[in-house]
Amino acid sequence: MSRGAARKILVAACLAGLVAAYFLFDLGRFFSLDYLKQSREQFQNLYEAHTFLVLGAYFLIYVAVAALGLPAATVVTLAGGGLFGLWVGLAVVSVASTLGACLAFLLSRYVLRDSVRRRFGDKLARIDRGVEEEGPFYLFTLRLIPIFPFFVINALMGLTPMRLFTYAWVSQVGMLPGTAVYVNAGKELGRLDSLSGLLSPSLILSFAVLGLFPLAVKKALGWYRKRRNNG
Template sequence: MTRPKLVAIAVIVLVVALFFATGLDRHLTLQALKTNKELFISFAEKHRLAAVSLFIAIYVAQTALSLPGAAILSLAAGAIFGVVPGTVYAVIGATLGATLAFLVTRYLFHDAVQDTFGHRLTALNRELETAGLNYLLFLRLVPLFPFFLINLAAGLTRLPLRTFFIGTLIGIIPGGFVYVNAGASLATIASPSDAASPRVLGSFALLGLFSLIPVIYRKFVRRA
């Protein structure tokens, strides 16, 4: 591994370590959000552009570094900015952060993984190049796969950047809306998990399965 890559890894590890060492993780909790909600709203009303820019920047950093707190940030978006604007800001922050994580992982580890396991990944890479958007939508919509793991794993493959960006942007809108909408009624939320009911999660899973229909159809036609 080259020196610039080692330096980049060291910087990332240092930033993540500082995040936990300084106790910043304690501020990304539901209780902290409820306690400071009025303060955040007051700041946003007086300094709208600064509040929006700061929120998106925090969301990008949290997602790019795979730090905890994404659900809290989405709830905060609804509590501070309202449902529609909050969804827009949360989706922008999450998409940009995920894309940054994707690019960093690709820069640091993609070549090594492909050089070592490329012969075993040929079929996967070919599939992702032709139907990557469908698979990514499935992974984003079905609430069984950790968001940050998808970002990192995708960066190790040959999934096109454009496909990753579009699939992430579209795929996280439903889930983002649900959490932001819950944040707009923050007082009724006792836990981030309360934002999505089993019925809602089941609907996401169904949408994810629908996204695979074109892939299944193409495979059926080939075999036929």
């Protein structure tokens, strides 16, 4: 076994260990809506006494949750709105979620890409061409529609030839509307009874329509250019 392969196995084992520890020690109880509502006043007092320390700790926790794909991003986002308010919460969550997504993207590319391509290279070729041609628009659409799992998008995009810079800025912009919705909802933690109440059918439909917008613009521009060239 080569040294590079051994390092990849070690990184994969460490990631698997961290995710396993989250479930083994039931850390999810600290990322539940009930726990957040019960502890809100304590966290608020801590934030007022140690503002920058709390912001820094929250930022690192969010990055870790996003990078590892843990099922806690929604509650952590709500906590940002509940503790910091809309604008500070939006700024911190937006940057942390993008950084976490980029780390997950890089981890997927480093750990999984070579082995997946050896087994499914022919099937990925068509995806690669699509990403090269419409990657930013495609990713933008996925980011705007919150029905696609966050960690799945990160992992799959890491297998493609998309550049990290493109992935970062498209993710930053594409996730912003949904982030704003969740952070704003976090200001009303006392009124939330369940996470399912955040995504009403009308809200999901609105995100879906918004997600189709960049693809519609892409098609319209292609039609216009083709017509102009033929003319």
